[in-house]
Amino acid sequence: MHFFNNNADAQQNRVVINADQELSEISKHIYGQFAEHLGRGIYGGIWVGEDSDIPNTEGYRNDVLQALRDLEVPNVRWPGGCFADEYHWKDGIGPADERPVRINTHWGMVEEDNSFGTHEFLRLMELIDAEPVIAMNVGSGTPREMARWLEYLNYDGESTLANMRRENGRDEPWGVKYIGVGNESWGCGGNMTVEFYADLYRQYATFTKEFSGHELFRVASGRYDTEYDWTEHMMQEAGDMMEGVSLHYYVIPTADWDAKGPSIDFDEDLYFAGIQRSLLMDEYVQGHSNRMDKFDPEKNVAMVVDEWGIWTDPYPGTNPGFLEQQNSLRDALIASITLDILNKHSDRVRMANIAQMINVLQAMILTDGDKMVKTPTYHVFDLYRIHHDTQLLHTHMMEINEYSYEDESIPVLSMTPSKNSDGQIGITITNKSPNTPQSVEIEIRGQQIGNLSEGRILAAEHFADINTFEDPDRLTIEEFTNYSLNGNTITLELPPMSVAALRVE
Incomplete structure (x- = not known):
C-alpha cells in the first residue's frame, strides 16, 4: 500500500462541521x-x-x-x-x-x-x-399465500400453521417485522402498470395481519x-x-x-x-x-x-x-x-x-x-x-476542489459526519481523485474536541486493484495517522482514491 507522506502537491480543501446541529438519525x-x-x-x-x-x-x-x-x-x-x-x-x-x-x-x-x-x-x-x-410473492402468489406465511412466521397460538412451524422445529414465532409486498412489480415482478399495482398492493396490505402483536x-x-x-x-x-x-x-x-x-x-x-x-x-x-x-x-x-x-x-x-x-x-x-x-x-x-x-x-x-x-x-x-444509529451533523463544504476528466468535473470529496449517543463524532471522507492527494482542513464548531481516538483508511495503488483468492489482502483497512489536531481543527492528508474514517472525542 502506498500512502503520500510528502503532500507538497496536495490540493487544499476546507470543511466546517457544526457538532451542535443534529439533522436526522442515520439508521x-x-x-x-x-x-x-x-x-x-x-x-x-x-x-x-x-x-x-x-x-x-x-x-x-x-x-x-x-x-x-x-x-x-x-x-x-x-x-x-x-x-x-x-x-x-x-x-x-x-x-x-x-x-x-x-x-x-x-x-x-x-x-x-x-x-x-x-x-x-x-x-x-x-x-x-x-x-x-422478507420479500413476499405478489407476481405469482396470492394474498392468501402471503397471509398464511405471516401466520406461520409470527403467530404464537395453536393454529394449524403455528403447529406446523413447531413440527418443523421452531416452537416460538420469529416475529418478523420487515416485509416487501412484491419486488419490481413494474418489471420481473409482474410487468404491472402503477394503477394496477396500487390496487393490488392495497388488496395484499389488507391481509398483512400483525399476529400475536408482532408489528x-x-x-x-x-x-x-x-x-x-x-x-x-x-x-x-x-x-x-x-x-x-x-x-x-x-x-x-x-x-x-x-x-x-x-x-x-x-x-x-x-x-x-x-x-x-x-x-x-x-x-x-x-x-x-x-x-x-x-x-x-x-x-x-x-x-x-x-x-x-x-x-x-x-x-x-x-x-x-x-x-x-x-x-x-x-x-x-x-x-x-x-x-x-x-x-x-x-x-x-x-x-x-x-x-x-x-x-x-x-x-x-x-x-x-x-x-x-x-x-x-x-x-x-x-x-x-x-x-x-447516530445523528447526522450539519456540514458546510466551504472550499472543495474538483476532480476533472476530459471536459467534465465532479467535487473531489464526499463525506459523512455524525455523532453517537456518547457524544463522539464519526467522520468518513472519500478522495475521488485517482491522481491527486487532498489536504482537508475540518473545523468542528459547537463542541470542544479532546483527541482523535481512531483513524483507519482504505486505499490502493490503482483504481482497478482487487482482492483475489491468491492475494486476499491486497486491499485492506490500515491505520491512518496522517492527520493533526490543533484546537478544534483537524487537518488530514488523504492519498488519491481513498476513504478514511476518524473518531473524534
Missing part, C-alpha cells in the same frame, strides 16, 4: 444486505449443508458467518429480487429431502432444491444477529431512477397502508445495459464514469422524496433503497445468469459515495440494501470452494459502522 438499517437465490449467492456462498467438507455451523460456512458478524450486518433482504415473485414459501419448509425441486427461471434456469428455506434463512439471521427482511413494516414496490410518477401514484393511492416504498438504482459504468463494462482491467474513463454516475443517487433520492413530501410532509413513510450498487458485465468464464463480477477499489468508492448520499437523506431514507451480499453483483464476500475473500466494498461497510 443502521441503511447498511443492510441482500441475499437472493441467484447464482452462488446462497448455495456455496453461505449455505453448504452440514455434511460439507467446508467448515460450517449447522450448514452455514464458518468463514462467512464470522465475516458477517464482524460487519455488524443490521438486516438482510431475502429471497429476492426477481426470485421472490416466483417463490412459494411452503416449498422451503419440512424435511429437506422431501422438498420439491423447482426451476429458477429468472437466474440461469438452474434447479432450486429448496434446501435453504424459511427456517434456514431465519436461523442465519439469528447466527449473525441481523433483522430479516409489521410493509414496503411497497417502487421503481427506479427518474420514474417519479410511480412513487407519486403509490403515495397518493396507498400511502396510508405502507410504512415504506422502495427505490432501486444501479450504476452502469457505460450507461449501456447491453454492454455495461468490465469489472477488471478498466481505464480511467470507466473509473470516472462509475464515480460520476454514483452521484446520480442524490438526484434520484431527492426527486422521489419530493413526490413523497406532497402526501407525507412529516416523512412518516420511509424510502427504502433496497437494491443499489454497481452492475458490470459478468466475470469472464462464469454463467451470465449468475451475475458474478469482481470488486475493485472503484467499486468501494462508489459504495462510500452512495452511503454518504443515503446518510445525507436519512430523514427520509431509513433502510437500504446493497446488491448483493455474497458472490453476486457488488458483493461483500467472494467464495470459491473452501476459500473466501473480503472485497474492498466489505471494507467500506466496515469503516462506515461508525455511523450506525
Whole structure:
C-alpha cells in the first residue's frame, strides 16, 4: 500500500462541521444486505449443508458467518429480487429431502432444491444477529399465500400453521417485522402498470395481519431512477397502508445495459464514469422524496433503497445468469459515495440494501470452494459502522476542489459526519481523485474536541486493484495517522482514491 507522506502537491480543501446541529438519525438499517437465490449467492456462498467438507455451523460456512458478524450486518433482504415473485414459501419448509425441486427461471434456469428455506434463512439471521427482511410473492402468489406465511412466521397460538412451524422445529414465532409486498412489480415482478399495482398492493396490505402483536413494516414496490410518477401514484393511492416504498438504482459504468463494462482491467474513463454516475443517487433520492413530501410532509413513510450498487458485465468464464463480477477499489468508492448520499437523506431514507451480499453483483464476500475473500466494498461497510444509529451533523463544504476528466468535473470529496449517543463524532471522507492527494482542513464548531481516538483508511495503488483468492489482502483497512489536531481543527492528508474514517472525542 502506498500512502503520500510528502503532500507538497496536495490540493487544499476546507470543511466546517457544526457538532451542535443534529439533522436526522442515520439508521443502521441503511447498511443492510441482500441475499437472493441467484447464482452462488446462497448455495456455496453461505449455505453448504452440514455434511460439507467446508467448515460450517449447522450448514452455514464458518468463514462467512464470522465475516458477517464482524460487519455488524443490521438486516438482510431475502429471497429476492426477481426470485421472490416466483417463490412459494411452503416449498422451503419440512424435511429437506422431501422438498420439491423447482426451476429458477429468472437466474440461469438452474434447479432450486429448496434446501435453504424459511427456517434456514431465519436461523442465519439469528447466527449473525441481523433483522430479516422478507420479500413476499405478489407476481405469482396470492394474498392468501402471503397471509398464511405471516401466520406461520409470527403467530404464537395453536393454529394449524403455528403447529406446523413447531413440527418443523421452531416452537416460538420469529416475529418478523420487515416485509416487501412484491419486488419490481413494474418489471420481473409482474410487468404491472402503477394503477394496477396500487390496487393490488392495497388488496395484499389488507391481509398483512400483525399476529400475536408482532408489528409489521410493509414496503411497497417502487421503481427506479427518474420514474417519479410511480412513487407519486403509490403515495397518493396507498400511502396510508405502507410504512415504506422502495427505490432501486444501479450504476452502469457505460450507461449501456447491453454492454455495461468490465469489472477488471478498466481505464480511467470507466473509473470516472462509475464515480460520476454514483452521484446520480442524490438526484434520484431527492426527486422521489419530493413526490413523497406532497402526501407525507412529516416523512412518516420511509424510502427504502433496497437494491443499489454497481452492475458490470459478468466475470469472464462464469454463467451470465449468475451475475458474478469482481470488486475493485472503484467499486468501494462508489459504495462510500452512495452511503454518504443515503446518510445525507436519512430523514427520509431509513433502510437500504446493497446488491448483493455474497458472490453476486457488488458483493461483500467472494467464495470459491473452501476459500473466501473480503472485497474492498466489505471494507467500506466496515469503516462506515461508525455511523450506525447516530445523528447526522450539519456540514458546510466551504472550499472543495474538483476532480476533472476530459471536459467534465465532479467535487473531489464526499463525506459523512455524525455523532453517537456518547457524544463522539464519526467522520468518513472519500478522495475521488485517482491522481491527486487532498489536504482537508475540518473545523468542528459547537463542541470542544479532546483527541482523535481512531483513524483507519482504505486505499490502493490503482483504481482497478482487487482482492483475489491468491492475494486476499491486497486491499485492506490500515491505520491512518496522517492527520493533526490543533484546537478544534483537524487537518488530514488523504492519498488519491481513498476513504478514511476518524473518531473524534
